[in-house]
Amino acid sequence: MFMSREPSHSVVAKPLLEVDRVTLQYVTPERIVTATRRVSFDLQAQDRFVLLGPSGCGKSTLLKSIGGFIAPTEGEIRLAGERVREPGADRMFVFQEFDQLLPWLSVVDNVVFPMRATKRFPRAEWRDRARAAVEKVGLGRFADVFPHTLSGGMKQRVAIARALAMEPKVLLMDEPFAALDALTRRRMQRELLELWDDIRFSLVFVTHSIQEAIVLASRIVVMTPHPGRIVAEFDATRFGHDQAGGSEFEAFSERINRLLFAGEEIAHG
Amino acid sequence: MAEPEIFSPARPGEPAPRPDILRPAIDDLAPDVVVERGLIVRLAETTWLRRVAVVVVLGVIWEVYARQLANPLMFPSLTETLEAFVAGLRSGALVSAVSGSLRILLVGYGVAVVLSTLITALAIGTRIGTDVLSTLTSMFNPLPAIAILPLAMLWFGLGVGSVVFVIVHSVLWAVSLNTLTGFQSVSATQRMVGRNYGLKGFAFVRAILIPAAFPAILSGLKIGWAFSWRTLIAAELVFGVSGGAAGLGWYIFQNRNALETPNVFAGLLTVIVIGLLVEGVVFRAIESATIRRWGMQA
Ligand SMILES: Nc1ncnc2c1ncn2[C@@H]1O[C@H](COP(=O)(O)OP(=O)(O)OP(=O)(O)O)[C@@H](O)[C@H]1O
Ligand SMILES: [Mg+2]
Numbered sequence: 351m352f353m354s355r356e357p358s359h360s361v362v363a364k365p366l367l368e369v370d371r372v373t374l375q376y377v378t379p380e381r382i383v384t385a386t387r388r389v390s391f392d393l394q395a396q397d398r399f400v401l402l403g404p405s406g407c408g409k410s411t412l413l414k415s416i417g418g419f420i421a422p423t424e425g426e427i428r429l430a431g432e433r434v435r436e437p438g439a440d441r442m443f444v445f446q447e448f449d450q451l452l453p454w455l456s457v458v459d460n461v462v463f464p465m466r467a468t469k470r471f472p473r474a475e476w477r478d479r480a481r482a483a484v485e486k487v488g489l490g491r492f493a494d495v496f497p498h499t500l501s502g503g504m505k506q507r508v509a510i511a512r513a514l515a516m517e518p519k520v521l522l523m524d525e526p527f528a529a530l531d532a533l534t535r536r537r538m539q540r541e542l543l544e545l546w547d548d549i550r551f552s553l554v555f556v557t558h559s560i561q562e563a564i565v566l567a568s569r570i571v572v573m574t575p576h577p578g579r580i581v582a583e584f585d586a587t588r589f590g591h592d593q594a595g596g597s598e599f600e601a602f603s604e605r606i607n608r609l610l611f612a613g614e615e616i617a618h619g
Numbered sequence: 620m621a622e623p624e625i626f627s628p629a630r631p632g633e634p635a636p637r638p639d640i641l642r643p644a645i646d647d648l649a650p651d652v653v654v655e656r657g658l659i660v661r662l663a664e665t666t667w668l669r670r671v672a673v674v675v676v677l678g679v680i681w682e683v684y685a686r687q688l689a690n691p692l693m694f695p696s697l698t699e700t701l702e703a704f705v706a707g708l709r710s711g712a713l714v715s716a717v718s719g720s721l722r723i724l725l726v727g728y729g730v731a732v733v734l735s736t737l738i739t740a741l742a743i744g745t746r747i748g749t750d751v752l753s754t755l756t757s758m759f760n761p762l763p764a765i766a767i768l769p770l771a772m773l774w775f776g777l778g779v780g781s782v783v784f785v786i787v788h789s790v791l792w793a794v795s796l797n798t799l800t801g802f803q804s805v806s807a808t809q810r811m812v813g814r815n816y817g818l819k820g821f822a823f824v825r826a827i828l829i830p831a832a833f834p835a836i837l838s839g840l841k842i843g844w845a846f847s848w849r850t851l852i853a854a855e856l857v858f859g860v861s862g863g864a865a866g867l868g869w870y871i872f873q874n875r876n877a878l879e880t881p882n883v884f885a886g887l888l889t890v891i892v893i894g895l896l897v898e899g900v901v902f903r904a905i906e907s908a909t910i911r912r913w914g915m916q917a
């Protein structure tokens with residue numbers, strides 16, 4: 351009961367994803383912006399890894415780099431021992447924006463789309479797998495509608511279904527619930543955890559909500575900005591929604607809060 | 620009087636406190652309110668009906684004005700024009716003019732659209748390609764097709780080739796400009812979605828860029844269609860017979876020379892009617908099967 355959602359692997363296993371002293375920069379005509387500076391962490395299979403930090407600390411940039419969209423200026427990212435060089439469907443991305451669903455495809459066709467593009471699974475299985483995935487996120491009745499008729503939360507669920515249906519090595523989620531209202535957000539967090547209980551995927555999840563991080567994570571990476579750096583890595587397997595509000599939960603949350611804002615207090619005297 | 624005193628307002632100047640209200644949901648079973656809308660209101664909400672009404676009103680104004688003028692040589696009335704139109708259809712002169720024009724038009728338009736698809740798909744892949752295409756469209760789009768007709772006649776002779784050439788010129792740049800702008804404004808998220816699944820090159824253009832930019836592409840195709848009509852009629856007026864079959868422009872030109880003004884009007888009316896049909900039937904059908912259905916346009 352206490353140790354809910356503990357990952358079933360042993361801690362010494364070879365990491366699935368290695369982020370190894372990665373520096374990420376944006377080169378603009380005026381200047382060079384360092385988004386992250388020599389960040390490292392290891393993700394084990396079936397981890398729910400949460401990147402937590404204030405706005406501008408380079409979480410999205412780091413996630414995009416894992417996704418293969420941005421090449422590191424220094425260091426490297428390895429997936430199952432292989433260096434990440436370009437985007438690929440072994441790392442399925444769920445974006446923050448609602449327009450990530452392709453408006454010209456119905457909900458099922460959106461889920462089929464990556465299978466068709468990558469020729470993953472035999473063709474005959476595509477539809478069934480897609481329907482099962484849509485069913486799993488509770489949208490079976492909406493399988494054949496077009497995305498513009500869905501609410502924001504429903505769109506995010508379709509995006510999650512689309513990503514999960516590909517059975518990726520890692521699922522990358524960039525603040526997927528940030529634009530949702532508090533109630534829907536809580537429900538989506540629950541659903542994500544239930545899906546994890548079911549399928550045991552590996553997850554890298556970006557958020558700037560401490561509460562969300564603690565509830566979802568098996569492991570939390572705390573980042574600070576200017577330049578983005580990792581200041582701590584915590585185990586969070588002992589917390590779920592049921593622990594929220596408890597004294598231990600609050601103490602943990604307070605500890606992270608102090609870490610996040612320590613830099614600022616110094617900066618502002 | 621005493622009760623509200625229990626809460627002391629959190630901030631001064633707060634409105635006087637009011638009691639809480641709980642409303643048990645008992646009237647859920649009451650039927651929904653149905654608003655009865657009159658026939659007139661419903662008719663007024665039918666788009667095509669409103670458009671037809673506009674056309675009818677314009678027709679009446681025309682008829683009344685022309686009758687007052689009573690000078691069919693300068694300005695024939697709607698009925699005279701319609702009579703000339705029917706006579707033209709009966710005799711087959713108008714029909715063969717329309718089919719002659721349409722054939723050339725479709726060839727020119729088709730060639731231009733295919734070319735435009737190819738060059739924009741090629742151009743969008745690289746930065747230099749995009750630069751080349753942007754420069755070309757800004758150079759050639761403002762250049763009136765009619766201005767290069769003399770050159771075209773020098774190169775392709777007095778035949779269909781020249782007319783097709785100027786039509787391609789007038790359509791190609793307009794369609795390419797819209798398509799390229801459409802491609803460039805596809806959201807970063809949708810691009811990343813495509814790349815996430817390993818799509819590259821033409822597969823990326825076909826599966827992501829073209830559908831995502833479809834509203835812009837379609838408006839380019841509409842503009843191109845209008846340009847091609849104008850160019851064709853103008854070219855025929857200047858240039859007369861377009862290989863074997865005479866077209867609508869030639870029909871108008873000849874009838875003006877013969878002072879058959881109602882026939883001139885009938886020719887112009889035909890151009891307008893075909894334009895309205897293509898816009899109202901063909902393009903509307905494409906729109907409702909695509910971008911309206913996808914919610915990409917209201
Ligand atoms: N396209 C870009 N060009 C230049 N600089 C950029 C670009 N995108 C991000 N940056 C800079 O990189 C830094 C990190 O940005 P990033 O988007 O990764 O932050 P984040 O942690 O995801 O913030 P948020 O929580 O607000 O999404 C910021 O300082 C930002 O100004
Ligand atoms: Mg971000």
